[in-house]
Amino acid sequence: TFDYHPEGDATSDIIKSLDMVFCFASLYFVFQAHRTVAEQHLLAVHLVVNTPLASGWRAARLHVLRKPAFWVEAVLTTMHLPPTVTxxxxxxxxxxxxxxxxxxxxxxxxxxxxxxxxxxxxxxxxxxxxxxxxxxxxxxxxxxxxxxxxxxxxxxxxxxxxxxxxxxxxxxxxxxxxxxxxxxxxxxxxxxxxxxxxxxxxxxxxxxxxxxxxxxxxxxxxxxxxxxxxxxxxxxxxxxxxxxxxxxxxxxxxxxxxxxxxxxxxxxxxxxxxxxxxxxxxxxQWTPTEQSVLLMLERQKARRQMRDMAARLIATCWVRRMRRLGGLRNDPEYAHQVKVKFRHVLELSKSDTEKLGGVGRKIATVSKRTRESRNALDELFELRGDDSSLSKRSLEP
The missing domain is CATH 1.10.287.70 (Helix Hairpins)
Incomplete structure (x- = not known):
């Protein structure tokens, strides 16, 4: 209660009495905890030196009473204001x-x-x-x-x-x-x-x-x-x-x-x-398992992009041939460049990343090679300079 009663206060006295009971009850548990630690120490010494335990169990309580740490903790535990004292x-x-x-x-x-x-x-x-x-x-x-x-x-x-x-x-x-x-x-x-x-x-x-x-x-x-x-x-x-x-x-x-x-x-x-x-x-931060899962997903993403680019390349060549915009048969130089670029794309898609150092480096390499493959294919589409027949709309069918 936030008030000052030098002559005594019933509510404060009740609270102080309960506090005193809990303080001395806590002192008992503190003593038991220190005694358990002392018994564990004596047991460890017995296992190493083979000392008798019969006298050790009786000496555990005396060992606790000789410890200054116990008395410091006992004072802090029992510190309270008695009833009727203010x-x-x-x-x-x-x-x-x-x-x-x-x-x-x-x-x-x-x-x-x-x-x-x-x-x-x-x-x-x-x-x-x-x-x-x-x-x-x-x-x-x-x-x-x-x-x-x-x-x-x-x-x-x-x-x-x-x-x-x-x-x-x-x-x-x-x-x-x-x-x-x-x-x-x-x-x-x-x-x-x-x-x-x-x-x-x-x-x-x-x-x-x-x-x-x-x-x-x-x-x-x-x-x-x-x-x-x-x-x-x-x-x-x-x-x-x-x-x-x-x-x-x-x-x-x-x-x-x-x-x-x-x-x-x-x-x-x-x-x-x-x-x-x-x-x-x-x-x-990524865990090793999450890094492995991320690498697997990046690989699947790269493979899907490789398939899409290969299908786009085939469709582009077919559209050029069918619309008579300069087929592969009539343009040997273009045919050679198509073969070189397509072979480069295949090499990138089949490259192995298992020999690289860390998981992060593998993921970065897969992403880098995917971008390189996409850039190589874009260069291939621009060889003839006719963008109207290479648009995505013309390739959708």
């Missing part, structure tokens, strides 16, 4: 370079803990990583034999090189837009503008909220009244516009934390845009 922290928001005094912002404890709780999202990644590897049998054995670490980097490469890479990038972009939007909204809210901050006698619970710079903020070089925007849509829109490097200017970060969040948003947005572009380019 506080507020005031700070001078950054409103310009070396400007003093700056805009005064009062952060409510619930808002700060909500931002810190977003760090727990990383716990979803191990689950997604295992889902990425679930269809790979004997991956641990193969990884040890090849000395390839099947970790997060390998999982990301497999995801972004699959046929669903564009979908994964889109989901990732949407996910971090929502996460950064939620954080940005919380760091831009000031508790001085909460309804219950002002008491019945006109005073504020926090004396510093009575100062002018607690509600009149310097934004874009002008003094403007600070307004708390509680909608998630506005925060996500601001993050999206900033990440896409458009920057309409309708939403501007006014606090130091807000600018820090937008700095991360810009960096992540550039990376996401580049990743999306690279993924689309990879998807649009």
């Amino acid at each position: 506080f507020a922290v005031g700070a001078e928001a950054i409103s310009g370079w070396l400007q003093s005094p700056g805009n005064y912002v009062l952060y409510r404890g619930e808002n700060l803990m909500s931002v810190l709780s977003m760090l727990k999202i990383y716990q979803l990644w191990p689950l997604l990583r295992e889902l990425c590897f679930w269809d790979l049998p004997k991956r641990h054995f193969v990884g040890r034999m090849t000395k390839v670490t099947l970790g997060s980097t390998f999982a990301l490469k497999r995801m972004f090189n699959s046929s669903y890479a564009v979908f994964y990038v889109g989901v990732l972009w949407f996910f971090w837009l929502m996460a950064f939007g939620y954080v940005y909204r919380n760091v831009e809210l000031t508790a001085c503008l909460y309804p219950s901050m002002m008491l019945a006698d006109g005073t504020y619970r926090d004396p510093l909220c009575a100062r002018e710079n607690s509600w009149m903020w310097l934004q874009q070089g002008r003094l403007q009244r600070k307004i708390n925007d509680y909608t998630m849509f506005s925060a996500v829109w601001a993050v999206f516009v900033t990440s896409s490097t458009v920057g309409y200017g309708d939403y501007v970060p006014t606090t130091g934390f807000g600018r820090a969040v937008m700095t991360l948003v810009c960096t992540a947005g550039i990376m996401a845009a580049g990743l999306l572009t690279a993924t689309i380019i990879v998807d649009l």
Whole structure:
């Protein structure tokens, strides 16, 4: 609830109680996950060195408790604000370079803990990583034999090189837009503008909220009244516009934390845009199978054009002979040129492209030879200079 109640709030206490239960339940699963990893390590050592497993299973739990990584994750997992506990922290928001005094912002404890709780999202990644590897049998054995670490980097490469890479990038972009939007909204809210901050006698619970710079903020070089925007849509829109490097200017970060969040948003947005572009380019490239199919289709197209040109050549010679426009029998020079050109067309149509290097070169060669054959036949039709009898209309029958 976007309000400040130092004396306690029933709705907030219920939410905090549920959050506390989920935090300690998550701690149990975190411990079990670390214990499973420790047992897998002990099993791998047993297979290599043949150490006894009986003592190893009992030592797995102690091994987890000695790991600093487990305690760091445990602190992040159990980090919450207990019921009936609330506080507020005031700070001078950054409103310009070396400007003093700056805009005064009062952060409510619930808002700060909500931002810190977003760090727990990383716990979803191990689950997604295992889902990425679930269809790979004997991956641990193969990884040890090849000395390839099947970790997060390998999982990301497999995801972004699959046929669903564009979908994964889109989901990732949407996910971090929502996460950064939620954080940005919380760091831009000031508790001085909460309804219950002002008491019945006109005073504020926090004396510093009575100062002018607690509600009149310097934004874009002008003094403007600070307004708390509680909608998630506005925060996500601001993050999206900033990440896409458009920057309409309708939403501007006014606090130091807000600018820090937008700095991360810009960096992540550039990376996401580049990743999306690279993924689309990879998807649009020809696969070896598609290149083979394209070569087969180009061959069929070339053969059809060769047949059409041969039929056109025969029809042209027949029309010339029947219309007495200079037959082959009465013009030896023309007959010789016809034979040479027709032999050249046949050689091009029968040429083999299998000895060429790559598939792309084969396709380009077939297309080039088809154009050369068409040009050679056009030159043949122009030998006599009588275009009226060589038109397509006269050859249609």
